[in-house]
Amino acid sequence: MNIIEVENLQKTFHGKEVLRDLSLTVGRGDIYGFLGPNGSGKTTTLRILFGLLPKDGGRVRVMGQDIDRQDGAVRKKINMLPESHGFYSWMRGTEYLQYMGGLYGRHLDKSMRRYLLEQVGLNPEDTRSIRQYSRGMKQRLGIARTLINNPELIFLDEPTNGLDPKGRRDIHGLLKRLNRERSVTIVLSTHILDDVEHLCNRIGILSQGKIQYQGTLKGAENEVAPHYKFHFRKDVESETLKSIPGIHVLSVENGWLHCRLDGARPDQVVAAMVETGIPVSQVIRENDSLEEMYLRRTGGAS
Amino acid sequence: MSKVATVAFKECREDVFAVRGMGLYLTASLVLSAFGLLLVGNTELSLLDNAQAVYMMAGIILALAALIAVVRGSDGFAGERDRETLEALLISPASGEDLALGKLTALMVSWLLLYLLAVPYLWAVGSAGQNLSAALLYLFLAGTILMTIFGALVLSLSARVKSFKSAMSAGLILFLFAAAPVALGPSLRQSFIGRVLDWLNPFAVAMNMLDAVIIDSQTGPGRQLLPLMILAGYVAVAVWILWLSSRRIEL
Numbered sequence: 001m002n003i004i005e006v007e008n009l010q011k012t013f014h015g016k017e018v019l020r021d022l023s024l025t026v027g028r029g030d031i032y033g034f035l036g037p038n039g040s041g042k043t044t045t046l047r048i049l050f051g052l053l054p055k056d057g058g059r060v061r062v063m064g065q066d067i068d069r070q071d072g073a074v075r076k077k078i079n080m081l082p083e084s085h086g087f088y089s090w091m092r093g094t095e096y097l098q099y100m101g102g103l104y105g106r107h108l109d110k111s112m113r114r115y116l117l118e119q120v121g122l123n124p125e126d127t128r129s130i131r132q133y134s135r136g137m138k139q140r141l142g143i144a145r146t147l148i149n150n151p152e153l154i155f156l157d158e159p160t161n162g163l164d165p166k167g168r169r170d171i172h173g174l175l176k177r178l179n180r181e182r183s184v185t186i187v188l189s190t191h192i193l194d195d196v197e198h199l200c201n202r203i204g205i206l207s208q209g210k211i212q213y214q215g216t217l218k219g220a221e222n223e224v225a226p227h228y229k230f231h232f233r234k235d236v237e238s239e240t241l242k243s244i245p246g247i248h249v250l251s252v253e254n255g256w257l258h259c260r261l262d263g264a265r266p267d268q269v270v271a272a273m274v275e276t277g278i279p280v281s282q283v284i285r286e287n288d289s290l291e292e293m294y295l296r297r298t299g300g301a302s
Numbered sequence: 303m304s305k306v307a308t309v310a311f312k313e314c315r316e317d318v319f320a321v322r323g324m325g326l327y328l329t330a331s332l333v334l335s336a337f338g339l340l341l342v343g344n345t346e347l348s349l350l351d352n353a354q355a356v357y358m359m360a361g362i363i364l365a366l367a368a369l370i371a372v373v374r375g376s377d378g379f380a381g382e383r384d385r386e387t388l389e390a391l392l393i394s395p396a397s398g399e400d401l402a403l404g405k406l407t408a409l410m411v412s413w414l415l416l417y418l419l420a421v422p423y424l425w426a427v428g429s430a431g432q433n434l435s436a437a438l439l440y441l442f443l444a445g446t447i448l449m450t451i452f453g454a455l456v457l458s459l460s461a462r463v464k465s466f467k468s469a470m471s472a473g474l475i476l477f478l479f480a481a482a483p484v485a486l487g488p489s490l491r492q493s494f495i496g497r498v499l500d501w502l503n504p505f506a507v508a509m510n511m512l513d514a515v516i517i518d519s520q521t522g523p524g525r526q527l528l529p530l531m532i533l534a535g536y537v538a539v540a541v542w543i544l545w546l547s548s549r550r551i552e553l
Binding site: 072085088090 | 307308309389392393395400552
């Protein structure tokens with residue numbers, strides 16, 4: 001069942017067409033990676049889906065309700081972490097959650113605030129003001145904010161931007177846990193492929209105002225046939241290698257065969273090589289196929 | 303606590319914790335101190351009747367209130383937009399009207415603080431004269447009304463323009479436009495245009511009401527009904543404009 005359905009979404013800013021007939025679907029329970037270069041319209045799309053920006057055309061349904069006819073009930077079940085955190089830096093983390101809870105019409109008592117902070121790995125006893133938080137801590141506090149209304153759907157705009165590798169991994173773990181334990185559907189806008197590879201089961205690649213690819217991550221990886229490198233313990237003739245079924249030889253150099261597999265699995269190729277008497281010592285998957293496909297789909301933009 | 307009260311409470315706390323909040327009250331107290339000193343220390347001004355001194359001080363207090371409404375009101379939405387805190391507010395289920403009403407309530411608290419700050423100064427310059435209690439009562443009424451009018455109008459601007467600077471500039475123009483007729487000379491104010499401007503301008507209406515109460519001792523109940531009704535009309539229009547502007551606040 002789809003939690004988000006978008007058909008032919010259009011948006012123009014000052015005469016510039018930002019979104020052109022964008023269509024996408026997000027299933028309940030998905031971690032959907034919304035990929036695209038900077039300025040491709042990811043944030044605009046998320047804001048429209050959340051109801052923060054009016055659309056110029058098309059049809060958007062979130063949780064079964066048309067975005068134009070939302071009565072506020074949907075807003076209570078969804079939440080969003082914008083790219084700019086929007087914290088009041090003079091507040092403490094618990095005070096901020098209490099304030100935002102008030103805006104949701106909820107009184108967050110001490111135990112509830114403690115629970116939310118612990119959920120995201122922040123210390124509830126921390127008395128520092130938010131201005132003293134690291135970027136990773138702010139990101140965690142932002143995620144805690146999105147949990148205030150116990151949402152079924154969360155939009156995250158560039159949640160790992162500016163984080164170091166450890167911080168990124170921590171956020172990945174946190175989001176995976178939320179998805180698994182609380183069954184939260186997550187729509188994640190990013191241009192960081194590492195996020196997508198570690199988190200998402202489905203992706204949409206946005207470029208030039210349109211979805212250029214939508215499907216499973218596995219499908220995306222399969223779109224570009226991966227390159228492999230096989231290392232041999234002794235020199236092997238090119239002609240011998242060409243007799244191995246299921247490979248397309250790209251080059252043979254210094255004991256290394258660089259090839260593309262045409263329908264065969266790497267283990268099948270290794271078996272065929274060993275049968276032919278070729279001593280294979282090492283196999284390396286050569287390229288990041290998602291990156292290649294992303295670059296191809298987005299015209300190499302970053 | 304309701305959403306409106308949540309916003310109002312946070313805004314009031316920001317008055318205490320943020321430098322700009324306390325800065326306004328500090329500036330206000332410096333202005334009142336300087337003006338109070340002038341009234342009692344300056345050879346010519348010290349000759350003024352006590353009621354006249356209270357009236358002049360009341361005018362300064364109302365001007366300060368309007369200025370605070372302009373500064374804090376401009377910051378209301380446009381400042382949040384500049385500091386990138388607005389999006390988080392709009393993401394919450396609190397409506398634009400809730401946010402606007404919360405911010406307007408906080409402005410009224412700012413006025414209450416300014417008023418409390420001003421009472422000792424008024425007492426210092428007018429305790430020996432007549433109508434001080436009536437002056438305090440009508441000043442409170444006029445200030446509450448003016449704060450609501452200016453606060454609502456500037457918050458409306460703030461909800462619509464993209465930056466604090468733009469909101470502040472537009473708010474100051476509104477303030478100058480509103481205060482200008484008060485600066486008209488006595489003969490011009492007696493002319494037809496002067497009278498029309500006097501009744502069209504909420505600031506002038508409030509000052510004329512204070513003039514009638516403090517200087518002319520027209521303190522009886524019902525004697526200031528007409529100016530109060532005119533001011534109430536302005537309040538209704540300003541709040542309606544704020545309601546319209548805050549229905550759909552954009553980033």
